[in-house]
Amino acid sequence: MRPFVYQRAADVPSAVMACTGQAMYLGGGTNLVDLMRLGVAAPEVLVDVTRVPFDTIEETPGGGLLIGAGLRNSDLAAHPLVLRNYPMLAQAVVAGGSGQIRNMATVAGNLLQRTRCSYFQDITKPCNKRVPGSGCPAREGDHRNLAILGHSEACVATHPSDMAVPLAALGAVVHVEGRGGPREIPMPGFHRLPGDEPDRDTVLEPGDLVTAVELPALPFAARSRYRKVRDRASFAFAVVSVAVALDMADGVVRDCRIALGGVAHAPWRAERAEAALRGAPATAGEFARAAEAELAQASPLPRNAFKVPLARNVLVRTLLDLMIHDNGEAS
Numbered sequence: 001m002r003p004f005v006y007q008r009a010a011d012v013p014s015a016v017m018a019c020t021g022q023a024m025y026l027g028g029g030t031n032l033v034d035l036m037r038l039g040v041a042a043p044e045v046l047v048d049v050t051r052v053p054f055d056t057i058e059e060t061p062g063g064g065l066l067i068g069a070g071l072r073n074s075d076l077a078a079h080p081l082v083l084r085n086y087p088m089l090a091q092a093v094v095a096g097g098s099g100q101i102r103n104m105a106t107v108a109g110n111l112l113q114r115t116r117c118s119y120f121q122d123i124t125k126p127c128n129k130r131v132p133g134s135g136c137p138a139r140e141g142d143h144r145n146l147a148i149l150g151h152s153e154a155c156v157a158t159h160p161s162d163m164a165v166p167l168a169a170l171g172a173v174v175h176v177e178g179r180g181g182p183r184e185i186p187m188p189g190f191h192r193l194p195g196d197e198p199d200r201d202t203v204l205e206p207g208d209l210v211t212a213v214e215l216p217a218l219p220f221a222a223r224s225r226y227r228k229v230r231d232r233a234s235f236a237f238a239v240v241s242v243a244v245a246l247d248m249a250d251g252v253v254r255d256c257r258i259a260l261g262g263v264a265h266a267p268w269r270a271e272r273a274e275a276a277l278r279g280a281p282a283t284a285g286e287f288a289r290a291a292e293a294e295l296a297q298a299s300p301l302p303r304n305a306f307k308v309p310l311a312r313n314v315l316v317r318t319l320l321d322l323m324i325h326d327n328g329e330a331s
């Protein structure tokens with residue numbers, strides 16, 4: 001590992017001031033330190049932001065939640081307001097990593113963790129995300145767990161975060177403090193599709209510090225679910241995942257929010273499926289049609305075509321679960 005300078009920031013202004021040149025912020029370190037050991041990341045300065053007092057959850061005047069960027073994943077998943085108002089978010093966080101990792105990992109660090117594409121993590125291999133212009137061996141090589149939606153010639157990686165999937169479904173807003181002052185970035189829109197710049201995972205600029213994530217008030221998100229399919233029962237990243245919130249009345253879908261994970265370079269908001277469902281009868285047939293409408297855009301690679309029917313089935317199953325739950329509660 002390359003030698004680096006360690007600094008501990010006490011507050012947001014001193015953190016932003018310290019993060020210049022080849023400096024990086026350090027959250028729980030559960031991804032960044034691994035990448036430093038592998039030689040994938042080599043910051044000259046680490047600005048530790050775990051003592052910055054932004055690790056709380058507050059209710060907003062509009063009825064949503066403001067989640068501090070430094071809040072540990074375990075504390076987010078266990079918070080009573082998250083469990084009651086946004087259960088799919090709590091379920092997604094608990095589906096990630098292990099108890100020990102969630103105790104260390106922060107909200108901002110989870111959103112900003114890097115892809116687990118094996119070529120990205122191996123500095124002996126070319127990779128456009130790690131070394132722009134060097135090529136993408138995953139296209140012809142190991143892409144079983146890579147993207148089926150929104151990828152480019154340059155990169156077919158997926159974003160690994162579970163937490164980001166319900167955040168995209170909810171339309172969360174990421175609060176950022178940069179050298180030009182504060183700004184707010186809505187999700188989707190925070191993570192990028194790869195295009196011809198796969199080295200950029202997000203729209204953040206150098207030195208930008210994520211300070212909070214704001215959840216809008218969405219009463220029907222109290223009926224929501226996160227479902228993750230993975231190669232083993234724990235400690236594995238999503239092959240496909242789905243976050244769904246469903247608002248039904250008299251057997252009709254009044255509104256819904258849907259996002260998919262494990263399928264693209266960013267959490268994938270399923271806008272076509274949402275549009276197909278709004279106002280439609282809540283039936284298995286309509287759920288299948290909505291899922292087909294979304295997955296019609298997929299362009300799988302030879303060894304990940306299985307993700308298309310998998311994503312469709314996981315979405316339909318999750319909608320059915322919520323519908324049955326809804327009917328059960330109503331009766």
Ligand SMILES: Cc1cc2nc3c(=O)[nH]c(=O)nc-3n(C[C@H](O)[C@H](O)[C@H](O)COP(=O)(O)OP(=O)(O)OC[C@H]3O[C@@H](n4cnc5c(N)ncnc54)[C@H](O)[C@@H]3O)c2cc1C
Nearest residue numbers: 027028029030031032096097105106109110112161162210
């Ligand atoms: C074995 C293993 C299994 C895992 N499985 C899963 C899984 O199934 N699902 C899942 O979602 N995750 C999983 N994770 C990922 C884990 O959740 C992430 O490593 C973690 O969320 C990163 O958080 P951190 O605070 O440790 O970030 P760090 O490692 O400290 O940082 C990650 C990135 O965020 C940047 N950063 C940190 N804080 C800020 C800030 N406030 N503003 C701007 N930039 C910032 C850092 O510079 C770095 O680039 C797994 C990790 C491991 C090691």
Ligand code: SF4
Nearest residue numbers: 117127136155156157
């Ligand atoms: S898919 Fe992206 S991260 Fe993986 S090798 Fe290709 S360019 Fe690198």
